[in-house]
Amino acid sequence: MFKIAQTATVATVVALAAAPVMALAQTAVPPVAPQRAAPAPVKPKPAPQPVAAAPQAPAATQGLASSRAAASDDVVAKVGSTNVTADELRAYVAALGPREQTAFAKDPALLSQAVRMLLANRLVLQELQAKKWDQQPTVAAQLERVRENAMVELYLQSVSTPPANFPSEDELQxxxxxxxxxxxxxxxxxxxxxxxxxxxxxxxxxEDKAKQELDEALRKLKAPGADFMAVARTETDTGDLGWLAETQIRPEIRSQVMGLAKNAVSEPIRLDDGWHILKLVDTKASYTRTLPEVREQLVQQIRAERANLMRRAYLAELQKQHPPVLNELALSNLFEASRK
Structure with a gap:
């Protein structure tokens, strides 16, 4: 029996497996007017304070460590003394980005993985709290920095979220x-x-054995009424590489395939890993995807680009009103001292 191309061989034929990524024309998205600056999102603190000795977790981890009581029919998972409720899971999914939410909707197994990850986190949290690890001054300081960074990020997201009706149909078109x-x-x-x-x-x-197998395969393929798949069929593989874009196929293969008629078979093609004989099952002409086909992806990209512009405009206006002042000499001395 002749071998059918498996994963490694498919990789040999395919030059680029990823589909081309669309980059939006920057001029297509209307510019964002600078926003008036809101009060600074985080008020500096003189020094991070150690977390008070208490059974509950610090603010940065308190959400995951929550073990609030819930009706038995509201609990979707449990580990140790903590539960994961339906409300908590809905809030978790709601906090994700549009792409992640779409992935959850298409593949329910991802939700099960997410719950398992939450349970694993809570097990770790229970252990670190029992050891009072989070109350160490250095850990508390790191947690405070994480908390401040999270606050800044969430605030910036809140001031740079485009309106719900953006983009309009006209802007999308x-x-x-x-x-x-x-x-x-x-x-x-x-x-x-x-x-x-x-x-x-x-x-x-x-090499001689491979040449014999190749000659035998060619002899069978040239027989009247030969079935390409039957010649090389094994118990587990069919030899079907599926649909490949022209740009995904290696040049050595592409040059042969493009000259074939439908259902025609190529001459043997020698590559570094061995001999390849290709059959062109079907062809799809190139085409431009329609707006309905790309609407969801396009809306997400436009909104992400607008959010980025709004964020930069907000930060520029905030720093314009409160220009930062740097002591370059002190900074250079700081780095100079660290080298000694």
């Missing part, structure tokens, strides 16, 4: 029109393959 070139799907080929392993650094015996 303009961005789509400006990015038509990036939305072009290249020609695609559905391929099947017979692969005969013969590394170029193989000894003569291995």
């Amino acid at each position: 303009k961005v789509y029109d400006a990015n038509r070139a990036a939305l072009l799907m290249p020609r695609q080929f559905q391929l099947a393959q017979i692969f005969i392993a013969a590394p170029k650094d193989a000894d003569k015996a291995t």
Whole structure:
């Protein structure tokens, strides 16, 4: 029996597995007017204070460590003395980004993984609290920095979230029109393959055996009514490489495939790992994806870009009203001292 291409062989045929990433035309998104600065999000503190000795976790971890009582029908998971309730899980999912929420909706198994991660976190939290590890001054100081950074990030998100009705249909259409070139799907080929392993650094015996297998495969393929898949079928593989974009196929393979008619079989192609015989099962012409096809992705990208612009505008205005002053000499002396 001849070998069918498996994962490693597919990687040999495929030059680039990732689909092209669309980059939005920057001019397509309307500019953001600077916002008036709100009060500084975090008030500096003279020195981080140790966490008071108490059974509950510090603010940075208190959410995960919560073990509030809940009705039995509201508990979706439990570990040790803490529960994960349906409300907590809904809040967890709601705090995720649009892409993560979409992934949860498409694959419920991801939700189970998330719950397991929460339970693992709570086990660790129970142990560190029992040891009062979080009350050590150095740990408390680090937790305070984490808390402040989280507060700043959440606040910046709150002041840089685009309106719910953004983008409008008109704005969405303009961005789509400006990015038509990036939305072009290249020609695609559905391929099947017979692969005969013969590394170029193989000894003569291995090379001779591979050549015999190749000749036998070609003889069977040239027989009247030959079935390509039957020639190389094994018990677990079919030899179907599926649909591959033109840009995903290695140049040595692509040049052969592009000259084939539908259902035609290529001549043997020698690559570093062995011999490849390809069959062109079908072809899809290149086309530009329609707005309905890319609407969700496009809206997410436009909103993310607008949020980034709003954040930068807010920070620029805040620093304009409160210009930072740096003592460059003191800074240079600080680094100079650290080298000694």
